Amino acid sequence: MMAQRFDLFVIGTGSAGTTVADQCRQAGWRVGIADDLPFGGTCAQRGCDPKKVLVGAAELAKTSQRFYRTHILDAAGQINWAQLIDFKRTFTDPVPQHMESWLHSIGITTFQGPARFKGDQSLMIGETEVEAEHILIATGSTPAPLNMPISGKVYTSDEFLNWDTLPKRVIFIGGGYISLEFAHIAHSAGAQVTILQRGPQILPGFDPQMVERLRQYSMAKGIDIHLNTEVTSIEGIIGDQVVHTVDTFHNAQSFAADRVVHGAGRIPNLSHLHLEHAHVPTTLRGVTVNTNLQSLGNAHVYAAGDAADTPGLPLTPVAVMEGNFLAAHLLGNHPKPLDYSAIPTIVYTNPALARVGMLEEEAQAQGYSLQVLTAETTSWYSSRRVLSPLSAFKVLVDRDTDKIVGAHVLGPHAEEVINIFALAIRSGITRTELRRMPFAYPTGASDIAYML
Numbered sequence: 262m263m264a265q266r267f268d269l270f271v272i273g274t275g276s277a278g279t280t281v282a283d284q285c286r287q288a289g290w291r292v293g294i295a296d297d298l299p300f301g302g303t304c305a306q307r308g309c310d311p312k313k314v315l316v317g318a319a320e321l322a323k324t325s326q327r328f329y330r331t332h333i334l335d336a337a338g339q340i341n342w343a344q345l346i347d348f349k350r351t352f353t354d355p356v357p358q359h360m361e362s363w364l365h366s367i368g369i370t371t372f373q374g375p376a377r378f379k380g381d382q383s384l385m386i387g388e389t390e391v392e393a394e395h396i397l398i399a400t401g402s403t404p405a406p407l408n409m410p411i412s413g414k415v416y417t418s419d420e421f422l423n424w425d426t427l428p429k430r431v432i433f434i435g436g437g438y439i440s441l442e443f444a445h446i447a448h449s450a451g452a453q454v455t456i457l458q459r460g461p462q463i464l465p466g467f468d469p470q471m472v473e474r475l476r477q478y479s480m481a482k483g484i485d486i487h488l489n490t491e492v493t494s495i496e497g498i499i500g501d502q503v504v505h506t507v508d509t510f511h512n513a514q515s516f517a518a519d520r521v522v523h524g525a526g527r528i529p530n531l532s533h534l535h536l537e538h539a540h541v542p543t544t545l546r547g548v549t550v551n552t553n554l555q556s557l558g559n560a561h562v563y564a565a566g567d568a569a570d571t572p573g574l575p576l577t578p579v580a581v582m583e584g585n586f587l588a589a590h591l592l593g594n595h596p597k598p599l600d601y602s603a604i605p606t607i608v609y610t611n612p613a614l615a616r617v618g619m620l621e622e623e624a625q626a627q628g629y630s631l632q633v634l635t636a637e638t639t640s641w642y643s644s645r646r647v648l649s650p651l652s653a654f655k656v657l658v659d660r661d662t663d664k665i666v667g668a669h670v671l672g673p674h675a676e677e678v679i680n681i682f683a684l685a686i687r688s689g690i691t692r693t694e695l696r697r698m699p700f701a702y703p704t705g706a707s708d709i710a711y712m713l
Contacts, residue, residue, distance in 0.1 A: 405526040406528075412497055443524065553590050605682070644673060
């Protein structure tokens with residue numbers, strides 16, 4: 262059978278892949294796309310979107326409980342886990358059909374099944390061969406392997422989001438985004454939660470002082486966090502999942518739970534692609550690419566999103582940004598170089614912690630003369646209004662230019678306030694200019710003037 266020919270073939274139907282596929286198809290290109298998972302990618306089905314649905318319920322439950330304890334409400338909200346998961350599915354279940362129908366409607370040929378390279382410009386999708394002038398790898402990420410003896414069951418974050426019942430005891434391996442966010446969700450729904458983190462700090466990459474505030478608060482609320490604790494094995498024993506660990510002083514300890522969740526990082530989802538057949542080199546961070554997202558070993562192959570080794574964080578907005586850039590590049594529109602300097606990132610704990618720009622240590626290492634503006638803000642109106650027990654900020658200002666080079670916000674409005682700081686950093690708005698901006702009041706953004 263003759264190979265099907267395309268101008269562009271995309272592997273992956275998430276944010277990066279569909280962004281490029283759409284724009285190239287609108288320009289008249291013959292475009293094909295394949296996915297071995299249900300169409301729609303991680304964010305819409307197994308990541309940000311369903312997670313935020315659960316976060317919303319957790320926030321509401323915790324807020325109502327605070328208002329109940331102060332006798333403002335007559336009853337405290339309790340999460341009905343089964344109903345919450347059913348509600349979550351109203352967002353995720355329609356995604357594959359909607360995505361595939363949309364792709365068909367704009368003239369993109371779809372393939373369901375795993376793709377693997379046959380040559381520099383050829384792929385096999387099952388038994389079907391395709392050839393393309395340009396091939397985009399946008400396969401996202403997958404949980405990193407746990408290199409230890411495992412005889413019990415370890416759940417992924419995908420599976421957590423589909424639990425019909427919430428167990429009484431849950432252990433999260435790792436102290437990054439996934440573990441912290443899901444631990445707060447599970448705790449808000451009534452589970453006993455333990456986090457086992459190999460390193461000395463949870464949430465590496467966030468401001469250490471903000472993280473320590475969040476850690477102490479989480480511990481005080483009943484989330485058990487163990488630092489410098491490396492998991493050595495996991496075994497199932499008479500209905501329990503037992504996690505064996507050793508700390509930095511070589512002290513052994515075991516933890517028992519009903520279920521164990523893998524939150525110890527993700528890696529680019531590339532192992533099934535047979536990249537060696539197309540001369541596509543990789544690192545642990547993904548496909549090695551130049552500044553145009555083009556493979557360093559094969560000029561016909563590109564990579565974007567979590568599958569590419571770029572300076573960007575593994576975030577949906579980064580995948581979309583790279584997708585827009587790559588589409589413009591392929592279509593000969595000479596886009597501006599990719600700018601990763603002011604991408605906000607948020608961990609949706611309760612309350613949330615957000616960051617954009619540099620850490621204080623990073624700015625000092627780059628020689629900035631810093632003015633560090635920081636305060637604990639639980640007494641501020643915006644926190645007291647919702648009885649928030651934890652809020653703080655740190656803003657880094659370059660004394661020489663008056664420009665903001667980093668912002669770190671912890672509290673009930675962090676996820677929105679951080680976007681204002683991102684705009685300021687990316688646009689070069691000075692501290693003085695931002696402080697004079699008349700934001701609507703009272704809002705989270707109206708706090709910014711007092712932070713500066």
